[in-house]
Structure formats: C-alpha cells, structure tokens
Amino acid sequence: MDDVTRLLQSTLTEAKQGTPIHAGPVFASPFHAIGDPSGAEYTYARAHNPTWTELEGALSGLEGGGQVEVHSFVFPSGMAAIAAIFGSVLRPGDVAVLPSNAYYAARQLMKHYFTEMGIVLRMAPTANNAQGALLEGATLLWLETPSNPTMEICDIAALCEQAHKAGTLVAVDNSTQTPLSQKPLLMGADFSVASDAKSMSGHSDILYGHVAVRDAALAEKIQMWRRLMGGILGPMEAWLALRSLATLPLRLERSSANAMKIAEFLQTRKDVTDVLYPGLESHPDHALAARQQKYFGAVLSFTLRDAKTANKFLAAAKLITEATSFGSVVTTGERRARWGGDVVAPGFVRLSAGCEMVEDLISDIAQALDTLKR
Numbered sequence: 001m002d003d004v005t006r007l008l009q010s011t012l013t014e015a016k017q018g019t020p021i022h023a024g025p026v027f028a029s030p031f032h033a034i035g036d037p038s039g040a041e042y043t044y045a046r047a048h049n050p051t052w053t054e055l056e057g058a059l060s061g062l063e064g065g066g067q068v069e070v071h072s073f074v075f076p077s078g079m080a081a082i083a084a085i086f087g088s089v090l091r092p093g094d095v096a097v098l099p100s101n102a103y104y105a106a107r108q109l110m111k112h113y114f115t116e117m118g119i120v121l122r123m124a125p126t127a128n129n130a131q132g133a134l135l136e137g138a139t140l141l142w143l144e145t146p147s148n149p150t151m152e153i154c155d156i157a158a159l160c161e162q163a164h165k166a167g168t169l170v171a172v173d174n175s176t177q178t179p180l181s182q183k184p185l186l187m188g189a190d191f192s193v194a195s196d197a198k199s200m201s202g203h204s205d206i207l208y209g210h211v212a213v214r215d216a217a218l219a220e221k222i223q224m225w226r227r228l229m230g231g232i233l234g235p236m237e238a239w240l241a242l243r244s245l246a247t248l249p250l251r252l253e254r255s256s257a258n259a260m261k262i263a264e265f266l267q268t269r270k271d272v273t274d275v276l277y278p279g280l281e282s283h284p285d286h287a288l289a290a291r292q293q294k295y296f297g298a299v300l301s302f303t304l305r306d307a308k309t310a311n312k313f314l315a316a317a318k319l320i321t322e323a324t325s326f327g328s329v330v331t332t333g334e335r336r337a338r339w340g341g342d343v344v345a346p347g348f349v350r351l352s353a354g355c356e357m358v359e360d361l362i363s364d365i366a367q368a369l370d371t372l373k374r
C-alpha cells in the first residue's frame, strides 16, 4: 500500500456503530484506575494519552513505511524532541558530532548545557559528508539534510554505515523533509527526529515534535525521558496535529512543485544570485537529493544585493508573509541574517513556498523584484 493511503487509513478509528470515524481529543489527567493498575492502558496523562496514541500510530506508519516496526514519541516542540535524544544518549566524556550548520537552537543547547556537563562536541559542515571524518570514538552522529537554510545535502545511508562501523548512533533531524518524503529509519538511522511545527502540521498554529526509533531499548529510553522530564504535548495540540497530518501529502506535493517553479524562475533573474534548491540541476547534490528524498521540499533560498534590497523586496511582495519558520500552507519568507546565528550574506532570503496558485506567486515575486530597480 502506498504511504499516502496508509497515512489516511491510520487516522480512522475502529469501525464501531455510531462512533466518530476520527478520534477527538481526550482531556484527562488521571484515568480510572481501580485496584491493580498493571493492566490499565492509561493511568496518568504525563505518561500516556489516547490522543498521543492515535498521532504516534500515524507517525510510526509514515516513519517505517509499513515495512518495519517503529516506536514514535510526541513532544511539545522540536527542541523538546531533540533534547530527549541528547539527554537520554549522552553521558560525560561522550563525543557528539553535529553539523556546523545544524539548526541554531540545537547547537546552542549542545554548547550551553551538554558541553558544560562534559560532552565533547565535534562539528563539520553537512556538505560532502564531512562529518564522516569525525566519527572515531563518537557516541552520537547528528545529521540534518537538507540543512537549513543553505540546503546542503549529505548521504544518510552512507554515513549511517560508516557510523555503525565506528559504534556510533545516528540521529537525523528530518524537519525540512518530513518522513513522507525522506525515511531516515529505513536508511539505517537509529533516531528520526523532527520539529513538526513546520510542514508536518502546516498551518502555523501549533508547535510539536517527535522522535521515532526502531530499537526497543532506545524507545524505552526516550519514553522514560519524556515521562520523567515532564514536558508533554497537550491533547488539543495532538488532535490538531493528527487532523493536519492527513493533508500532508497534498500540501507537500503542492508546495514542493511551487518551490521548484519559483526556483526556476529566480534563476532567470539577473538581480538574484545563489538560488539554492535541491530540485535544481545546478544544485551540487541534486542527484543525491533525488535518490534520497521523494520531494525536493517547500524551502528554497536566494541572495539579493544587500540587506536593504532584501528588506525592500519582502515589503513589496504582497503574497510573501514575512515570518520565520517554514512549511506553511501560505508562502512565507524572511531575510535570514536579521537573526544572526547562520553564516549567510546580508541579502540572503529564505522562502517557504505555500499552496497558492504558482502563477500568482511568480507574478508577485516578479513585480517585487522589479521595484528594486527603481
């Protein structure tokens, strides 16, 4: 069965006369627990909730592609999910290998907490599988591909093979791709982790994240971390997440197709440089992306002359909502260097294509670029 069909089927409840066909949110702190609680499916909501069970079932189906058993755990944000892996795997003296261009907050978390507690941090860029040279004696290899916002790609399967030979666990931050498009666990990764506030939820209204694993012992570690640290996803958000997940295939297909056409258009403009999108044949790792991803994704980036020009462009583009983050149903964009943290030019713009009609997006981008000449 195709992923898309399985995903939609996984959002249905068991067919029982007169009951809703999709599950609603279950609001509870304690559950009825009478006498010996050992057989009770649910006892206290910091440990489990039926709405998580529904969402995690759908996530596991996507992550494993119906081919392997997967355990998924939802968290209240992508960072909470990332922290669960760092915290349950790394101990003082261990070596962690991160991309030097990894998501900024992940690098900050490692630097401000974990290295201070004795974790040794090694970093190399995503491009050219450069992290592979730093694996000796490492406990954890962290990958993020395509990297954000500069769209560098690494070979997940090749790096997993190399890491496992060195006795190193591998985690892939899959936020930009989603497990519909790229399946780290089927390429050998031990952990697939994501911020699902992006394409996975897609409506810019919730934060959540998840960790998925195949190994039962690693699953137990992640579950224990969540139960004991106590940062959990509310049932309302879990329900919204499940509802949004059903349209992921439609949204990702449309936004990826739109991103491709926008990238091709931007390449024709003399006032735009460095159009970065894995779907373009000019991208250095286009072939690898085509092999490893089902979609090239919603996110692309390009560079305008300077900060002032980029700001003027964003102000003139009526269909680009200026906001950070990506993966929304509407097109969003921002001048990345306004935050610091990423090594990008002052005029570097990250764009996340939405699901609008692409002709409208392209004519809007064209008119906004034309205002820069004046």
Ligand SMILES: *Cc1c(COP(=O)(O)O)cnc(C)c1O
Binding pocket: 077, 078, 079, 080, 103, 105, 106, 144, 148, 173, 175, 176, 194, 195, 196, 197, 198, 207, 208, 209
């Ligand atoms: C957004 C993002 C995160 C952090 O997720 P939050 O849900 O904001 O905590 C981590 N990694 C990547 C690649 C992201 O884009």
